[in-house]
Amino acid sequence: MTRFAQLRSTLAEQPWELWIRQIAAVLRMDLRKNFLSRRGIWIYLLAFAPVAVITLHAIIDRHSVGSIRTDTEVLAGIFQFFYLRFGIFFGCLGIFTWLFRGEIIEKSLHYYFLVPLKREVLLVGKFVGGLVTSVTLFGLGVLASFAMMYVHFGDAGQYYVFNGPGMGQLLAYLGITVLACTGYGSIFLTLSLLFKNPIIPAVLVLGWETFTPVLPTLVQRFSITYYLKQLCPVAIPGEGLLALFTVVSEPVSTLAAILGPVLLAVLVLLLACKFVRRLEISYVAE
Amino acid sequence: MNGVNNRITFENVSKFYGDVLGVNRVNLSIPPGVTGLVGPNGSGKTTLMNLLTGLIHPTEGRISVLGISPTRAEELFRRVGYCAQFDSFPKGVTGFSFVYNTLRLHGLDDREAVRLAHEALERVSMTEAAFRKVAGYSKGMRQRIRLAQAICHHPTVLVLDEPLNGLDPMARSESLELFQALGRQGLHVIISSHILHEVDKMSDQVVLMSSGYVVAEGQIHAVRTEVKEHPMQVLVRCSDPNLLASRVFAQDHVVEAKLNDDGKGVLVRTRDADAFYLLLNRLVVEDNISLETVAPADDDVNSVYQYLIGSENKTI
Numbered sequence: 001m002t003r004f005a006q007l008r009s010t011l012a013e014q015p016w017e018l019w020i021r022q023i024a025a026v027l028r029m030d031l032r033k034n035f036l037s038r039r040g041i042w043i044y045l046l047a048f049a050p051v052a053v054i055t056l057h058a059i060i061d062r063h064s065v066g067s068i069r070t071d072t073e074v075l076a077g078i079f080q081f082f083y084l085r086f087g088i089f090f091g092c093l094g095i096f097t098w099l100f101r102g103e104i105i106e107k108s109l110h111y112y113f114l115v116p117l118k119r120e121v122l123l124v125g126k127f128v129g130g131l132v133t134s135v136t137l138f139g140l141g142v143l144a145s146f147a148m149m150y151v152h153f154g155d156a157g158q159y160y161v162f163n164g165p166g167m168g169q170l171l172a173y174l175g176i177t178v179l180a181c182t183g184y185g186s187i188f189l190t191l192s193l194l195f196k197n198p199i200i201p202a203v204l205v206l207g208w209e210t211f212t213p214v215l216p217t218l219v220q221r222f223s224i225t226y227y228l229k230q231l232c233p234v235a236i237p238g239e240g241l242l243a244l245f246t247v248v249s250e251p252v253s254t255l256a257a258i259l260g261p262v263l264l265a266v267l268v269l270l271l272a273c274k275f276v277r278r279l280e281i282s283y284v285a286e
Numbered sequence: 287m288n289g290v291n292n293r294i295t296f297e298n299v300s301k302f303y304g305d306v307l308g309v310n311r312v313n314l315s316i317p318p319g320v321t322g323l324v325g326p327n328g329s330g331k332t333t334l335m336n337l338l339t340g341l342i343h344p345t346e347g348r349i350s351v352l353g354i355s356p357t358r359a360e361e362l363f364r365r366v367g368y369c370a371q372f373d374s375f376p377k378g379v380t381g382f383s384f385v386y387n388t389l390r391l392h393g394l395d396d397r398e399a400v401r402l403a404h405e406a407l408e409r410v411s412m413t414e415a416a417f418r419k420v421a422g423y424s425k426g427m428r429q430r431i432r433l434a435q436a437i438c439h440h441p442t443v444l445v446l447d448e449p450l451n452g453l454d455p456m457a458r459s460e461s462l463e464l465f466q467a468l469g470r471q472g473l474h475v476i477i478s479s480h481i482l483h484e485v486d487k488m489s490d491q492v493v494l495m496s497s498g499y500v501v502a503e504g505q506i507h508a509v510r511t512e513v514k515e516h517p518m519q520v521l522v523r524c525s526d527p528n529l530l531a532s533r534v535f536a537q538d539h540v541v542e543a544k545l546n547d548d549g550k551g552v553l554v555r556t557r558d559a560d561a562f563y564l565l566l567n568r569l570v571v572e573d574n575i576s577l578e579t580v581a582p583a584d585d586d587v588n589s590v591y592q593y594l595i596g597s598e599n600k601t602i
Contacts, residue, residue: 018393025390033377107374110341111435114370115391116363277357281341282303283372 019121026112026125027132033102034095034133043094046087047141050078054145058152068153068160072169075149076234079142079173084228088138088180089206095134096188097198099126100276110281120273127189127269134181142173165233172233179231179261183224186265190272193279217250227252227260291353293317294338294443294474299347301333307498308333312347314493314503316476320469322485323478324591325495331478332371334495335447338476339368351443352474363392367441369432371448375420381407381431382416388435406438407431411460425452433461443474450479462488486587496595510585511559516593517541518559519583522566523551525576533569534562553583 034040054075103109112122150157150166160166187205191198212223220226230251252260294316301308309330323331336342337349340356354361375384385406389399407416410430415423420431429452436444446465450458466488469475479485485492492509494501502509510518523546524530531543531552539558546553556562559582569575584590 021393021395022391025387025393028390029376029387037377106377107372108376110370110372111376111388112391113341113359114339114363114368114436115388116360116393117391118360278343280343281336283374 019118022117022121023125023128026117026122027129030099030126030129031132034129035136039098040094043091043137046091047137048144049087050082051141051144051148054078054148058148068150068156071149071153072234073236075146076232076236078145079176080229080232080236083138083142084176084180084225085209087141088134088177089184089209091138092130092134092181092184093188093198093202096127096130096185097192097202099130099189099192100279101192101196101198104283107283113281119276119279123189123269123272123276127185130185130189131181134185135178138177138181139174142177143170146170146173169233172231175258176228176231179258180224180228182265183228183261186268186272187224190268190275193272193275220250221260222264224261224264227257230254230257293350294352294476295348295350296334296337297348297350299337299344299349301337301342302345308342309337309495309498312500314500316474316493317491318469318472318474319490320465320475320477320488322489322492322587323476323495324480324482324485324492324587325478325501325595326480328497329495329595330498331495332447333498334493335368335370335445335476335478339366339370339445341368341370363441364439365441366443366445367436367439368445369429369436369447369449371451373425373428375428377421379420380417381412381420381423381427381434384420384431385434385438389438392439402438402440403434406434409437409464410434411457426454426457429453430457430461437468441473444468444476446475446477448478448480450481450484458484482588482591483586489587492587492590494591494594501594502590506587506590507582507585510582510590513590513593516584517555517557518562518585519589520554520556520559520562520580521546521551521583522554522580523578525578526573527552529573530569530575533573534565537561537565550578 100109103112113119146166146169150161153160161170188198188202191201191205195201209223209225212220212226231254294314296312296314299312300310307330312330312334323334325331333342337344338351338356340359340362343357349356351362352365354365356362376387379387382403385403386399389402390396392399394402404413404416407413410433412427412430412434415427420428423431429449433446433449436446444465449465450461453461462484465475465477469488469490477485477488486506489506491503491505493503494509502513522530527545527550531545534540534552534554534556535543537556539561540554540556542553542555544553544555545551554562563580566577566580570577584593
């Protein structure tokens with residue numbers, strides 16, 4: 001039997017149906033906690049703060065049709081500088097580090113460990129729960145920001161979205177949001193399994209994500225933003241220090257830019273599986 | 287199922303928390319039935335239970351639960367239920383949803399999970415309070431709901447860490463009956479408790495622990511017999527206690543023969559219980575003494591505990 005055939009037979013023997021039911025059970029419990037907990041209010045604020053600013057802008061400022069281009073660039077700036085580098089980053093930090101760390105602090109993780117549930121399946125369930133939460137919040141935030149940016153242009157705005165490049169840009173923003181949540185989520189989930197206080201390593205990740213553009217291209221490939229800024233649909237004219245955040249030194253293909261964060265997330269989650277297998281319940285030390 | 291796979295075994299198991307000793311070089315082979323885990327605070331009872339259920343991993347040694355390694359949670363918890371001592375719950379759950387969620391994590395469908403959750407809640411007498419938030423429960427109710435969560439999937443090994451804590455006398459008695467009934471059904475029921483007379487009442491065998499070491503294990507009578515430095519105490523109620531006292535006191539193995547305050551019995555302390563019982567048979571025939579009762583006076587967990595551990599740890 002070839003290695004590929006062996007792998008196929010091993011995969012076929014796994015209890016996929018049971019795992020899917022168990023992941024669904026983890027999701028049902030976690031989504032309620034993720035969306036309804038009071039400690040998550042600041043994440044809602046992060047996701048929807050730009051919507052409030054853009055709404056104010058729509059109410060107060062009166063724009064001519066000609067300013068659609070300017071507003072498109074403003075929206076691109078809000079997405080790249082606020083959502084991508086700040087909102088989604090810190091939102092994922094809050095959501096994904098709490099998935100296991102929160103259970104440890106509230107002394108309820110052992111209930112997951114006392115059922116016939118593979119720890120890797122639990123990890124996937126919790127990761128998917130975090131992903132659904134972060135994508136929903138930030139996806140809705142991006143969608144609402146986009147809508148508020150063009151709604152006050154009336155027919156011209158509608159034409160730009162449905163007959164011009166608007167819809168493509170929106171889909172690109174939403175796709176990037178999903179990829180960003182996947183990439184950052186996997187990193188923060190893993191850090192939370194390694195460190196009692198994942199804030200310091202998260203600051204290091206922020207530094208890495210910010211300053212890798214000045215490092216060799218090979219190193220840049222281990223950064224989430226390296227791939228994501230290449231997928232951004234609207235280029236922002238960057239000068240001086242701003243160019244650090246916008247200029248891509250050696251672009252890769254769109255497919256590679258999509259697969260890059262996904263592969264990075266898979267590798268990081270495989271590492272997290274190793275850590276979660278070793279995890280012990282010792283609440284006294286927390 | 288063969289003999290080995292019907293036992294819970296610890297082979298040379300040690301657990302250290304950094305420099306702090308949890309348990310050291312534990313070797314145990316636990317058969318089905320009710321096993322009492324006895325020892326003072328910090329003796330390693332909870333560590334042993336957490337090792338058995340895979341919540342912590344041994345620094346050294348090997349553990350097997352009916353042939354399954356505790357690292358294989360997906361197999362282990364089909365057969366094991368653990369009522370841990372942690373008095374904490376996921377936020378906002380009701381008693382029912384707590385048990386129901388556990389069953390859904392087992393992979394059961396909604397209908398089966400609902401049925402088993404109701405059944406478990408009924409077994410611990412929590413049906414009426416099932417749909418109230420756990421946060422509003424008394425300590426005893428929280429204890430019972432954790433017990434429901436541990437038994438809801440019909441495990442064959444039940445591990446209970448201080449399961450009687452916080453229970454009122456009625457609930458204690460019901461729980462004791464439940465544990466004994468489960469033991470009689472051939473389940474492994476492992477219970478830690480610091481209330482010795484309750485352990486004595488419900489356990490088929492005991493494991494005595496002190497400072498991370500297993501001090502003694504086995505059926506309580508066998509353990510007591512092994513404690514040679516403390517002579518066995520036997521209380522004999524008979525028709526002529528004075529005569530009996532004088533006759534037994536002449537024997538080498540008898541350390542003390544004390545008349546009871548009511549004058550109707552003799553408390554004998556002997557280094558050789560078997561020889562004493564043979565002597566007693568002879569005296570009954572030769573001296574025409576009629577016996578009312580003959581009962582060991584220190585053949586219980588409490589006495590064994592005091593002899594083996596009590597001098598080191600006055601409180602339990």
